[in-house]
Amino acid sequence: MTTSKRARVRAPELVGRGWLNTGGRSYELGDFRGRVVLLDFWTFCCINCLHVLDELRPLEAEFADVLVTIGVHSPKFAHEADPGALAAAVERYEVHHPVLDDPELTTWQSYAVKAWPTLVVVDPEGYVVHVAAGEGHGETLRRVITELVAEHEEKGTLHRGDGPYVPPPARETALLFPAKILALQNSLLVSDAAHHSLVELATDGETVLRRIGSGRRGRADGVPTDAEFSEPAGMTLLPPDIAACVGYDVVVADTVNHLLRGVRLADGQVTTVAGTGEQWRDGADSGPARDTDLTSPWDVVWWEPAGGVVIAMAGNHTLGHFDPVRSTVHRFAGTTVEGLRDGAAEDAFFAQTSGLAATDDRLWLADSETSALRWVERTDDGFAVRTAVGTGLFDFGHRDGPADQALLQHPLGVAALPDGSVAICDTYNNAIRRCDPANNEVSTLATDVAEPTGAALVDGELVVVASAAHRLERPVPPGVSAQLVAGAAQQVRRPPSTVATGELELVVVFTPPSGQKLDDRYGPSTRLEVTCSPPDLLVEGTGDGTELTRRLVVSDTVDSGVLHVVAQAASCDDDPVVEHPVCRLTRQDWGVPVRVAPAGPRRLALVMGGLDDTAR
Known part of the structure; x- marks a missing residue:
């Protein structure tokens, strides 16, 4: 289907609080008439949104004179609505296009967005021509943009030129958005994420002893001055006997490279020990370590009961396991469904x-x-898997007291304390919290810590990575008494979708891009999995199936909940001459908050790729 046959729907105006990466200038959609506009609805807490930022970089370079990418930042958490936090995130993740700050989700609602991330393509005449939710749409977007460029160049409605991006001033600091900290025998090892390297510091937390990594974003192995990382994060020491066997001492979660790296402390030599460098999307996630895809490993820790390194696989909401001696990886816990469900490790739901x-x-x-x-x-x-604090995807806050009533806001780090309690880097509350499992109480140890993301005990003192302040801090003086914060509960500002009680048609919209077709050579080309929380939200309709349309029956005894929907579709190049066509798997996970009303809509459409023409 060519772009000229697509539905002609005028793109709504871009409305928000302000703009970033434009040199102070504000824009309207009409300012980009004659260009292809790609709107990226994102929020900086979302790992899938961060994946999309990397997927868009090649497209932005390839179509630099005809494509304008605009990030529409529609926050999930209260902290993300803070303009300073957003500016820091844009710098942290090297966003090289204009960003519209949309704290009230005004533009989000105008475009009927239902998931982070969502991508919307607007043609040079100002019409929406393609929508895609989730990640992995790079090649589809390339085809859509190529088609639009050809069509509008022929019509004379395409204008080439420089884009509106204006980079912010460069920051000069020893650390730049550091992520995690590891206490060594006489020093501290810090993952200097935005400098794409590791830094060894003296125990004062300031004196630089050496840097491991060239500072270039990449994946090269080698000596410290040649090695490359891409936003490294968590690190763990191997037991001495294991380290002696494998030839390296520290395992590093090289997050954006989707790799685990080994570092030999004696000389700083870096070696890739797990991952292919490609992001896992579906299929096998167990096997030989160097032949198995990983997805955004965010932290790692040696855990003796597991007999290996456990990996926080943020990118697909699971825990992985790495055996450095056998050089294997396998899934340790989780199903890849994003949510909160306890129970047997293989059945648990995690969320980044x-x-x-x-x-x-x-x-x-x-x-x-x-x-x-x-x-x-x-x-x-x-x-x-058990839960001490937390209730689900859409509830958060800063509240102390009994653990089952306490609230956090997007924590990114934890540290075990000698008394059996746990220090929590409560990142989006800018606080250090403490959970004592002995009495199931949560308290606050420190506030005004700029986005703490990791912590370690050093000579009995808690050293914290204050990521947004680009430094290490000791915010908890020895012997400090814990505070009790009686904060209010908060909820994600994303509006719920209203659905009717009784029968509800769930439709996942997916249209293969131009030149492709659904691939059913080896069985059904699509798959749909539906679960819900609470479990009694749906009377019928949960489970797996091969159709992207599903009849659900919504309970009349539940007022609200979350529909967890996982959809995927396999499509291949539609060229009968090519013996081995290129095939791609598109997959998207949704956690859709719903409000149940007797007279609500009886159709819920989720766009994975294409346009929902039926609803127009």
Whole structure:
């Protein structure tokens, strides 16, 4: 289908609080008439949104004179609505296009967006021609943009020229958005994420002893001056006998490279030990370590009960396991569904786990998107997942007291304390919290810490990575008494979708891009999985199936909840001459908050790729 046959829907105006990366200038959509406009609806907490930022970079370079990419930042958490926090995130993630600050989700609602991230293509005449939710749409977008350029060049409605991006001033600091900290015998190792390197500091937390990594974004192995990382994060020390066997001491989660790296402390030599450099999207996630895809490993920790390194696989909401001696990886816990569900490790739901800390009997984890503190423990028949703090994807806040009533806001780090309690880097509350499992109480140890993301005990003192302040801090003086904060509960500002009680038609919209067709050579080309929370939200319709349309039956005894929807579609190049066509798998996960009303709509459409023409 060519772009000229697509539905002609005028793109709504861009409305927000202000603009970033434009040199102070504000824009309207009409200012970009004659260009292809790509709107990226994102929020900086979302790992899928961060993946899309990287996917868009090649397109922005390839179509630099005809494409204008605009990030529409529509926040999930209260902290993300802070303009200073947004400016820091735009700098942290090297966003090289204009960003519209949309704190009230005004533009989000105008475009009927239902998921982070969502991509909307607007043609040079100002009409919406393509919508895609989730990640992995790079090649589809390339085809759509190529087609639009050809069509509008022929019509004379395409204007080439420089884009509106104006870079902010460069920041000169020793650390730039550091992520995690690892205490060594006589020093501290810090992952200097935005400098794409590791820095070894003296125990004062300021004196630089050496830098491991060239500072270039890349994945090269080698000596410290040649090695490359891409936004490294968590690190863990291997037991001495294991380190002696494998030839490296520290395992590093090289997040944006989707790799694990090994570092030999004696000389700083860096080696890739797990991952292919490609992001896992579907299929096998277990096998030989160097032949198996990973997806945004955010933290790592050696945990003796697991007999290896546990990986916080933020990109697909699971925990992985790396055996450095056998050089294998496998899924340790989780299903890839984003949510909060306890139970047997293989059945648990996680939500962008970003921090790990190990004790003899528990593996503590910060599950950021559910604002939760959770743990894994050994059971008679395997491992089980439990929750100490947190209720789900859409509830957060800063409230102390009984753990089952306490609230966090997008925590990214944890540290085990000698008394058996846990320090929590409550990142979006700019606070250090403490959970004591002995009495199931949560308290606040420190506030006004700029986005803490990691912590470690150094000579009995908690050293914290204050990421947005680009430094290490010691915000908890020895012997400090914990505060009790009686804060209010908050909820994600994203408006819920209203649905009717009784029968509800769920439709996942997917149209293969021009030149492709659904691939059913080896069986059904599509798959749909539906779950819900609470479990009694749906009377019928949960489970797996192969059709992208599903009849659901919504309970009349539940007022609200979340529909968890996972959809995928396999499509291949439609060229009968080519013996081995290029095939791609498109996959998207939604956590859709719903409000149940007897007279609500009886159709819920989620666009994975294309346009929902039926609803027009």
